[in-house]
Amino acid sequence: MSFVPGQPVTAVVQRIEIQKLQQGDNLILGFSIGGGIDQDPGQNPFSEDKTDKGIYVTRITPGGPADVAGLMMGDKIMQVNGWDMTMVTHDRARKRLTKKNEGVVRLLVTRKSLEEVVKQSMNKYPRQ
Amino acid sequence: MFCRNQTARATVARGSALEMEIRRGKFRKSVFLDTSQQDSDIQKKIDHEIRMRDGACKLLAACSQREQALEAAKSLQTCSTRIMAYMSELQRMKEAQVMQKVTRRSSDAGPMDDRLPCKGKVAISDLRIPLMWKDTEYFKNKGELHRCAVFCLLQLGGEIFDTDMVIVDRTLTDICFDNTIVFKEASPGFELRVELYSCCSEDDYSAGSTPRKLASKLSSSLGRSAGKKLRAAMEPGPCSPISNGGASPLLLPVPSVAGPKYHLLAYTTLSLSNVQDSFRTHDLTISGNEECSYWLPLYGSMCCRLAAQPHCMTQQMISGRLKVKQCGGDPQSSTKVYAVLKGTSLFCYHQQEDVEANIEPAFTIAVNKETRIRASEKDPHSNVQNICISNQYGGEEVTHTLTTESREDTHRWMEAFWQHFYDMSQWKQCCDDLMKIELPSPRKPAPATPKQGSLYHEMVIESSDDLSSTVSDILARRMQELELRSQLGTSSTWMSVFEENSACCPHPCTSHLSGPRPCTLHQLSRSPVSPHRCPQLALLSSDASLTSDSDSHRSTSPCSHHHGWPEPSSNFSLLSSSPSHLRPRTLSLDAKLSTLRGRGYGGGGTFHCSCQPPPSSLLAPLPISSRSPRSQRSTQTTLSCSSSTSSNSSSNSEGSHSPAEGAPFSRPSMARRSLRNLRARLDPRNWLQSQV
Numbered sequence: 001m002s003f004v005p006g007q008p009v010t011a012v013v014q015r016i017e018i019q020k021l022q023q024g025d026n027l028i029l030g031f032s033i034g035g036g037i038d039q040d041p042g043q044n045p046f047s048e049d050k051t052d053k054g055i056y057v058t059r060i061t062p063g064g065p066a067d068v069a070g071l072m073m074g075d076k077i078m079q080v081n082g083w084d085m086t087m088v089t090h091d092r093a094r095k096r097l098t099k100k101n102e103g104v105v106r107l108l109v110t111r112k113s114l115e116e117v118v119k120q121s122m123n124k125y126p127r128q
Numbered sequence: 129m130f131c132r133n134q135t136a137r138a139t140v141a142r143g144s145a146l147e148m149e150i151r152r153g154k155f156r157k158s159v160f161l162d163t164s165q166q167d168s169d170i171q172k173k174i175d176h177e178i179r180m181r182d183g184a185c186k187l188l189a190a191c192s193q194r195e196q197a198l199e200a201a202k203s204l205q206t207c208s209t210r211i212m213a214y215m216s217e218l219q220r221m222k223e224a225q226v227m228q229k230v231t232r233r234s235s236d237a238g239p240m241d242d243r244l245p246c247k248g249k250v251a252i253s254d255l256r257i258p259l260m261w262k263d264t265e266y267f268k269n270k271g272e273l274h275r276c277a278v279f280c281l282l283q284l285g286g287e288i289f290d291t292d293m294v295i296v297d298r299t300l301t302d303i304c305f306d307n308t309i310v311f312k313e314a315s316p317g318f319e320l321r322v323e324l325y326s327c328c329s330e331d332d333y334s335a336g337s338t339p340r341k342l343a344s345k346l347s348s349s350l351g352r353s354a355g356k357k358l359r360a361a362m363e364p365g366p367c368s369p370i371s372n373g374g375a376s377p378l379l380l381p382v383p384s385v386a387g388p389k390y391h392l393l394a395y396t397t398l399s400l401s402n403v404q405d406s407f408r409t410h411d412l413t414i415s416g417n418e419e420c421s422y423w424l425p426l427y428g429s430m431c432c433r434l435a436a437q438p439h440c441m442t443q444q445m446i447s448g449r450l451k452v453k454q455c456g457g458d459p460q461s462s463t464k465v466y467a468v469l470k471g472t473s474l475f476c477y478h479q480q481e482d483v484e485a486n487i488e489p490a491f492t493i494a495v496n497k498e499t500r501i502r503a504s505e506k507d508p509h510s511n512v513q514n515i516c517i518s519n520q521y522g523g524e525e526v527t528h529t530l531t532t533e534s535r536e537d538t539h540r541w542m543e544a545f546w547q548h549f550y551d552m553s554q555w556k557q558c559c560d561d562l563m564k565i566e567l568p569s570p571r572k573p574a575p576a577t578p579k580q581g582s583l584y585h586e587m588v589i590e591s592s593d594d595l596s597s598t599v600s601d602i603l604a605r606r607m608q609e610l611e612l613r614s615q616l617g618t619s620s621t622w623m624s625v626f627e628e629n630s631a632c633c634p635h636p637c638t639s640h641l642s643g644p645r646p647c648t649l650h651q652l653s654r655s656p657v658s659p660h661r662c663p664q665l666a667l668l669s670s671d672a673s674l675t676s677d678s679d680s681h682r683s684t685s686p687c688s689h690h691h692g693w694p695e696p697s698s699n700f701s702l703l704s705s706s707p708s709h710l711r712p713r714t715l716s717l718d719a720k721l722s723t724l725r726g727r728g729y730g731g732g733g734t735f736h737c738s739c740q741p742p743p744s745s746l747l748a749p750l751p752i753s754s755r756s757p758r759s760q761r762s763t764q765t766t767l768s769c770s771s772s773t774s775s776n777s778s779s780n781s782e783g784s785h786s787p788a789e790g791a792p793f794s795r796p797s798m799a800r801r802s803l804r805n806l807r808a809r810l811d812p813r814n815w816l817q818s819q820v
Contacts, residue, residue, distance in 0.1 A: 043814045044815065090816055
């Protein structure tokens, strides 16, 4: 998940589709995000690479739409509905998630465990 | 031409010269009437603004809360600027009048030969001004949180508008103004001046522009006493001069008010070349330096969307019956149509009724910058001139011939085409395509967004979404209070009071305002108060009844469950709004209340997590399921904690008075210590987090 400037980022991602929940006048997703290119990456407790300025999930409301969809705390959000989230400001990220006319957000998230799973599965069937 | 009637001939003979005289005289009279009409218009506007300014001064003197004071000071600034603009316009008009009287003798005052381009609507929206905080300030959050209140003044021609006020501190990266401002009558050579005013939002207001360090040293008590002194000195108030119509405007004494004073921080001027249908960045000229109390580190540019809709694109320029013939087609077949010239096309409908019925036109002829229009030679058969319109459609030249019903019509149409082309040449890029201008929707009262200010210090990370009846009651009451407070802060509320006062009952209202106003305001800040006496005079009720007139400022959502207003009039529903506006605040309040209660119950709660989420529905309203108290407690331990205290403090809060609630959760098991570490590290003071 580390980022080398100028090189494409590759990651094992999971697709998560979250249906927004109507709460009064707002549509909520039920999680909190942290990070962004305008934020201090050293403060991110979830990132492996302390220079990673991506958007991370810092909290999940239990029972909320994100929880139901399988989002986990510590996930790094790579895309939201096709929009890139690896190189955005915090505010831009928040806005992309809270668009009023969208009822569903489709995220691509990555986490350490995914990479490990893939590695393990690759090791199971080593190339002959 | 001789007439048998002598008088008639005399009339005729005199008619020509007399006619000229009359025309000249009429012209003079009409101009005179026009200017005196415009004069009185401007005088009325000036009087109106003076009254508003007086009201703003009084409100400022009576204000106890910072937000209100800032809003009132903003209105004061706007009113002063408007008054200055109107006065200078009045001056200019009088000068023009004098000049005209002088020049009329010398030259023949005929109608102006020069063509004037059509006016248009200019709209500016989505203003965003980026800030450039220092690394140490922004990330490490060192030092006091220095806050400034900012707003923008936009001036075009004689129209001046202000945006909403925004409180800015170092948690914000940009200053965003969500307002869309539309100027109705702008000429293509317009100059839109954008000015950014800011005011330091700290305790002391009495000293105008003290350097920041000094201002922070001055104690708030000094400010209050100084303010009282100034208020007492100001009590007689600036006498609003009654303008004597027609005479030169009196110099108005600028009232020196105790209270926050805005200073010009940056400005720029936009014109037609900046108009585009998308966002553009413009440079700002910054006035002021770091030493000023109102200083903000601006990046130096401003982004906005400046759109223009000239009237030639939105209105019908000319319409009438025509016979259209396409060259190259059947020479004898010419279609009778009802043609409408609008925007970049000439729409030809079968019948006139089709225009209103919104039926598709029979065909459309493009009229744009590439079109060539000329009047052809007189048709020998009929005495009418034809108009030829030629366009290039993909390399091919297509010509349409229009035949009108009479010669005057031909002249009218040619005149209209010339005017249209002139307009398009003046408005340039605005005539390529119609730019969309969104009219500002009826503004709802601005909710207290948690983004601004130091709410992050209050906001906690974890909070249960459960809302028991008691908690929601408390929240509802708190939100009500907030709504009232924020509504008082918005200028439209009190301004509408003054508007109505001037119209209906000036005397009792003004006296009422100066007297019990402070106590009414004070009462408002605590809890909703039953309005006294007749609805016209009491502040709050007058808000409701008056804001019903100014519908554009209030949403008319029906009153929801929480309002203690005794008067059942439907107007009062305007004062409440749905609690959902404050949803982000809800959760943080929720948690804060739980924190406070938790402290009372003492600490101690063992932490166990349940690995299996109990089943429950997940639809709104939020789930309520009964769970064992033990796991309940554990839920609370994980969920609610404030950033500055340990995880124990808020453990039993929700559980004790609402045992029946709980939300299912699936949380991976973590040791308590690492959890506490995590919580500490997720402190929003260190690292910004947003709830979505």
